[in-house]
Amino acid sequence: MKIGIPKDGRFGEFGGKYIPETLAPAIEELEKSYLKIRNDKNFKKELGRLLIEYAGRPTPMYFAKNLTKTVGGAKIYLKREDLLHGGAHKINNTLGQALLAKRMGKKRIIAETGAGQHGVATAMACASLGLKAEIYMGYVDTIRQKQNVFRMELLGAKVHAVKSGSKTLKDAINEAMRDWITNVDSTYYLLGSAVGPHPYPLMVRDFQAVIGNEIKKQMKKIPNAVIACVGGGSNAIGTFYPLIDTKTRIIGIEAGGKGVKTKLHSAPLSAGKKGVLHGMMTYLMQDKDGQISETHSISAGLDYPGVGPEHAYLKDENRVEYKAVTDDEVIDAFLILTRTEGIIPALESAHAIAHAIKISKKMKKTESIVVTLSGRGDKDIDIVKEYLSKQ
Amino acid sequence: MTRIQEKFNQLKSKNEAALISYIMVGYPSEKATLAAVRGLIKGGTDIIELGFPFSDPIADGPTIQMASTESLNKGTKIDDFFSIVKKIRKEADIPLVLMTYTNILYNQTYQKFISRAKEVGIDGLILPDMAIEESKDYVKAAKKSGMDTIFLVSPNTQNDRLKKIIKATSGFLYMVAVFGTTGVQTKIHKYTIDALKNTKRSANGKIPVGVGFGISTDKDVHKYVSSGADAVIVGSANIKIMENTPVNKIESKIFTFTKKLKNKTR
Numbered sequence: 073m074k075i076g077i078p079k080d081g082r083f084g085e086f087g088g089k090y091i092p093e094t095l096a097p098a099i100e101e102l103e104k105s106y107l108k109i110r111n112d113k114n115f116k117k118e119l120g121r122l123l124i125e126y127a128g129r130p131t132p133m134y135f136a137k138n139l140t141k142t143v144g145g146a147k148i149y150l151k152r153e154d155l156l157h158g159g160a161h162k163i164n165n166t167l168g169q170a171l172l173a174k175r176m177g178k179k180r181i182i183a184e185t186g187a188g189q190h191g192v193a194t195a196m197a198c199a200s201l202g203l204k205a206e207i208y209m210g211y212v213d214t215i216r217q218k219q220n221v222f223r224m225e226l227l228g229a230k231v232h233a234v235k236s237g238s239k240t241l242k243d244a245i246n247e248a249m250r251d252w253i254t255n256v257d258s259t260y261y262l263l264g265s266a267v268g269p270h271p272y273p274l275m276v277r278d279f280q281a282v283i284g285n286e287i288k289k290q291m292k293k294i295p296n297a298v299i300a301c302v303g304g305g306s307n308a309i310g311t312f313y314p315l316i317d318t319k320t321r322i323i324g325i326e327a328g329g330k331g332v333k334t335k336l337h338s339a340p341l342s343a344g345k346k347g348v349l350h351g352m353m354t355y356l357m358q359d360k361d362g363q364i365s366e367t368h369s370i371s372a373g374l375d376y377p378g379v380g381p382e383h384a385y386l387k388d389e390n391r392v393e394y395k396a397v398t399d400d401e402v403i404d405a406f407l408i409l410t411r412t413e414g415i416i417p418a419l420e421s422a423h424a425i426a427h428a429i430k431i432s433k434k435m436k437k438t439e440s441i442v443v444t445l446s447g448r449g450d451k452d453i454d455i456v457k458e459y460l461s462k463q
Numbered sequence: 464m465t466r467i468q469e470k471f472n473q474l475k476s477k478n479e480a481a482l483i484s485y486i487m488v489g490y491p492s493e494k495a496t497l498a499a500v501r502g503l504i505k506g507g508t509d510i511i512e513l514g515f516p517f518s519d520p521i522a523d524g525p526t527i528q529m530a531s532t533e534s535l536n537k538g539t540k541i542d543d544f545f546s547i548v549k550k551i552r553k554e555a556d557i558p559l560v561l562m563t564y565t566n567i568l569y570n571q572t573y574q575k576f577i578s579r580a581k582e583v584g585i586d587g588l589i590l591p592d593m594a595i596e597e598s599k600d601y602v603k604a605a606k607k608s609g610m611d612t613i614f615l616v617s618p619n620t621q622n623d624r625l626k627k628i629i630k631a632t633s634g635f636l637y638m639v640a641v642f643g644t645t646g647v648q649t650k651i652h653k654y655t656i657d658a659l660k661n662t663k664r665s666a667n668g669k670i671p672v673g674v675g676f677g678i679s680t681d682k683d684v685h686k687y688v689s690s691g692a693d694a695v696i697v698g699s700a701n702i703k704i705m706e707n708t709p710v711n712k713i714e715s716k717i718f719t720f721t722k723k724l725k726n727k728t729r
Contacts, residue, residue: 092615
């Protein structure tokens with residue numbers, strides 16, 4: 073069930089590379105370059121050093137004693153990706169890809185961003201490695217995450233506000249792809265999630281797998297369950313992949329928004345249909361004609377109508393359970409974690425916390441759950457404030 | 464033989480290149496689409512390319528993105544598209560090509576979508592996000608229905624890849640003129656002319672080669688035709704005319720523009 077390098081870029085029937093022909097040589101070059109450095113000792117050494125000295129790895133495994141006590145069930149552990157430089161797991165991937173881009177001789181980096189965390193992580197990696205960064209961000213997201221826009225600009229990146237389509241993450245990806253088609257020779261597209269055409273889902277998973285590998289080392293016993301939030305699915309696949317061939321129960325949490333039975337959610341694995349978008353075949357939120365639906369989530373980082381192809385595969389193989397939690401449940405979880413542990417989680421990560429709270433109650437006190445706390449919540453406090461003021 | 468193949472044979476005997484004209488169905492309205500089709504046919508276009516809007520058109524520049532969004536906002540559904548094609552077919556026997564994105568077909572399954580499209584009178588398909596590696600089921604379904612599969616090549620497509628693409632292509636081969644998305648360009652690059660010559664060499668007379676993306680004037684048409692293009696494809700320029708013209712003037716404006724372009728293919 074565990075797939076190393078996907079044959080023809082396919083995880084089961086999912087993935088592939090549905091791309092405009094102009095990108096074909098670039099994707100081919102990327103695939104070759106990546107497969108070459110994937111086992112290159114010097115590359116691994118250089119990236120390993122950056123992850124330790126620059127990003128702050130390994131991240132701690134924290135036993136959330138107060139939260140566990142409050143909920144009253146299985147022991148809840150937090151994998152503290154929120155403590156990384158930049159405040160999210162995104163830096164694991166951007167350092168890896170920026171190093172690769174540098175080796176490929178590319179000087180101009182483009183990236184998309186939803187909540188702004190990947191944009192910030194790209195801007196940081198580029199600043200430290202001497203590369204030029206341009207970030208595409210949906211106009212709606214530039215408003216709701218304006219602090220991150222300024223952070224990117226401070227770090228020397230140029231931010232383009234995308235005003236086409238729904239003006240969110242998917243449109244930022246569209247615009248980044250158009251830029252890449254236009255500047256294919258000079259430019260490296262640094263995708264931030266485990267989505268897009270092959271080899272991106274593979275690369276992003278490999279660079280994020282450091283999360284799951286550390287979990288394995290840090291837990292004396294393999295945990296009874298691991299939980300991570302899933303938008304495109306990068307922190308989740310990084311958490312899950314090293315644990316696929318263990319007996320751990322693995323759970324991915326999608327953004328249920330106002331409920332998966334309404335149209336206002338971002339949960340393609342729970343309520344989507346197979347289709348082709350952004351270079352990959354996967355589960356998508358779409359209408360009867362195949363038009364991609366506009367999504368909703370309280371967290372900008374999960375507000376995406378598709379999901380990484382490896383998740384689609386793991387769902388169909390019944391290896392990973394995919395569930396959704398609503399905005400209301402997320403806010404509750406956000407507040408509970410903040411008040412019991414003094415940790416403000418990103419709204420994305422609060423999805424995983426919400427589900428951990430739900431299932432830990434039904435588990436034995438001797439059992440354990442690891443939740444990947446993918447990012448910190450400073451960026452979200454205005455959204456939470458507004459939400460609470462409306463109640 | 465499909466209508467597209469027949470058309471190219473006729474033109475070849477007259478030593479003419481084809482003018483292929485693109486419009487977006489439902490932009491700015493169904494009435495405008497039908498008026499534009501009449502203008503195109505009277506102006507002498509050889510093949511009409513009908514765009515069906517997709518929510519995420521990654522290969523398109525601002526003009527066609529705008530037309531897609533507008534058409535979708537007006538509520539254009541795939542059923543409306545097929546019913547417009549039926550109306551056009553009642554009036555004309557001109558070859559009709561559908562340009563859209565893979566998900567629109569995938570959603571209904573390739574086979575179902577293609578046989579329905581063929582039934583209403585579509586002769587060929589262009590899917591800018593359908594890479595040759597992923598095209599096996601699509602090409603198989605199209606062959607079964609006698610539908611032409613028009614693949615795109617780019618100035619950076621290497622020769623071994625070009626061969627594979629030519630093998631899967633029928634009707635004509637669509638060469639993208641520029642590194643970039645659809646839309647008006649201000650100059651013709653030398654690399655495009657070189658790529659056109661190379662592509663023609665690989666096609667070796669077995670399949671016509673059309674050039675598209677960024678072609679908007681009669682001068683552009685002349686330049687590509689005199690450099691060996693078997694067809695030129697004009698899209699965003701038509702959309703721009705339609706954007707700035709009241710519906711009752713669209714037919715005559717499109718007619719005048721098309722006639723001017725068509726003259727340069729002879």
